[in-house]
Every structure is written in C-alpha cells, then in structure tokens.
Amino acid sequence: MTTTATHLRTCALHWADLHEAAGTPAQLGAFGLGLRGYLARLDQADRDEYGYDRAHAAHLRSLERDPIQIGERPVPVRLHILDTMRMVEAALVACADDIAHAAQRVPIAGPTARRTAVAPYRSQREADIAAADRARRTQLAHADLVDPRRWRYTGRRTASHAALWLLARIERAPGPCRRITEQEEQRIGNVAAGAAARVERALDIAAQQRTLSTPCACGGAIDVHGGEGRTPVAHCTGCGKIWAESGVIAA
Structure with a gap:
C-alpha cells in the first residue's frame, strides 16, 4: 500500500x-488523449483539458491577427x-x-531587561553573569525564531x-x-x-485503468489501460477484443 x-x-x-x-x-499518446472517441469519455478531466486547449488555441489565433503583437511568440x-x-x-x-x-510551539521569548535602578546588581561579577545569561537567552530565542524547521x-x-x-x-x-x-x-x-x-x-506517471460507459458491441464492459507514458489500450471483458489507437489489434 x-x-x-x-x-x-x-x-x-x-x-x-x-x-x-x-x-x-500537450503530447499525443498519453492516457486519456489516445483512442479517439472512447477515451474522450473517460472522465471530466479529459473534457476539461480539451476545452482548455481549444480556448487557448483560439486566444493565440486572436493574438496572431492583432497587428500590435510583434516579436517572439510565447x-x-x-x-x-x-x-x-x-x-x-x-x-x-x-x-x-x-x-x-x-x-x-510558539517561538521562545527573549529575555527582558533588568531595571537596575530598582534592583541594582550587588557586584560587577553579578552584573557580568547576568549580561552573559541575557546574551545566551537572546541567542537561543533568535535561533528558535529562525529555525528552518x-x-x-x-x-x-x-x-x-x-x-x-x-x-x-x-x-x-x-x-x-x-x-x-x-x-x-x-x-x-x-x-x-x-x-x-x-x-x-x-x-501521466502512474498506471491507470478506466471502464468506459459505452459497452462493446457484444455487451461487455470495455476497460482502458494506460498511463506511465504508454499508449492506451482498450480491452473488452466480454468478447476479449483489444483496441489500440490504430484500431483493433486482437479479436
């Protein structure tokens, strides 16, 4: 799985x-683009792709007719x-x-400044230790804030x-x-x-299979296999007939 x-x-x-x-x-031969007629009915995504391509082609033609469009075409x-x-x-x-x-979790909060006027340090050594601790905590807070993870x-x-x-x-x-x-x-x-x-x-990098809504002439269901860059192939589960884009290849 x-x-x-x-x-x-x-x-x-x-x-x-x-x-x-x-x-x-777009390239021909991808799943959903071959087997004209049959594969056009596979799913709505295929119909949407056709509609997009047709609309875009019309848009490009309109640009070609516009005399102000010069230079290299996109x-x-x-x-x-x-x-x-x-x-x-x-x-x-x-x-x-x-x-x-x-x-x-939220980023680590940085240290707050000590109000030395209210709570003065008793010695220079105590002030130095407090300053070093604030610098360490500031560095840790900044590292946590910018952590790439x-x-x-x-x-x-x-x-x-x-x-x-x-x-x-x-x-x-x-x-x-x-x-x-x-x-x-x-x-x-x-x-x-x-x-x-x-x-x-x-x-088109995954193997796919669809069952067409239109049955075979024998009444059997038609399964279409394709994807992974392969040319789609249709197979009737009733009579066993096999189709490719070029036509019937086995009956």
Whole structure:
C-alpha cells in the first residue's frame, strides 16, 4: 500500500516537472488523449483539458491577427497543468497551516531587561553573569525564531516546501513541534493522497485503468489501460477484443 510519505515525496520531487510541463505543448499518446472517441469519455478531466486547449488555441489565433503583437511568440501554456498546480499547492499549504497552528510551539521569548535602578546588581561579577545569561537567552530565542524547521505563514509557501514539512511531521523528525496525533496524521494522509493523484495524472506517471460507459458491441464492459507514458489500450471483458489507437489489434 502506498504510504503518506510516498505521496508527499511524489509531490515534492515532481513539482519542478509540473513547472516544466506547464510550458510545453500537450503530447499525443498519453492516457486519456489516445483512442479517439472512447477515451474522450473517460472522465471530466479529459473534457476539461480539451476545452482548455481549444480556448487557448483560439486566444493565440486572436493574438496572431492583432497587428500590435510583434516579436517572439510565447510558448503555449497548458492551463490544466497550471490548475493542477494551484489546487495541489493550495491543499498542501492549507494543511501545513492547520497542522502548524495546532502542533507547532510558539517561538521562545527573549529575555527582558533588568531595571537596575530598582534592583541594582550587588557586584560587577553579578552584573557580568547576568549580561552573559541575557546574551545566551537572546541567542537561543533568535535561533528558535529562525529555525528552518519551523513552518511560516509568510514567505516560502510552496507546494514542495509544504510537502517536505508535512513529511517531517509524519516521520517524527525533530523540530519545534509536538508529536502529531492520529487524527492529524490521517488529515495529512488524505490531503497527500489527493495531491499525489493529481500530480501523477497531470504528468501521466502512474498506471491507470478506466471502464468506459459505452459497452462493446457484444455487451461487455470495455476497460482502458494506460498511463506511465504508454499508449492506451482498450480491452473488452466480454468478447476479449483489444483496441489500440490504430484500431483493433486482437479479436
């Protein structure tokens, strides 16, 4: 069974791949893009991708007709990839916010200044010891405040950073946090599983299987197998017929 840690690593390791894929044109042969007709009915995500590509193509054509558009044309952006990145990042960052709010301790408070006019030191040695103690406590407070293991609500709030921070909580890594509860771990697991599934679908790096709503002519159900960069193949569970994008390859 795939673990929460594996899901979080998938999001962190493939975040750069999503950035790269967002600026490249769609490739034929990926799961959900082949087997014209059949695969177009797999799920709503495929229909959304087609709608995005068609709308974006129309937008590019309108720019080409505009005489004020000169110079190098930008690389087409794959909007469904950008949508995946936005959803994954929002889910992971929100999860990290919630876990940090509950499990992360507040920074250590720095020392307060002593009012020597009210409570003077009895000797220079006592004053020196107090000054050294304040300096040590100030240093500890500052180190705790800037601890890189601390989750922050401003600044570096990317999906990959949130995934790695949540991974550290799952693996009980040391840091300014208490041990998370079973409920908190389950929350992280649910978010991580959904985020990893979206990343894998967007990059076509996971094996997938779908059953088409349209049955075979024999009445049997048609299962489609693909993903992991492979050309999709459809198989009838009734008569055993097999289709590829080029047509029937076995009957």
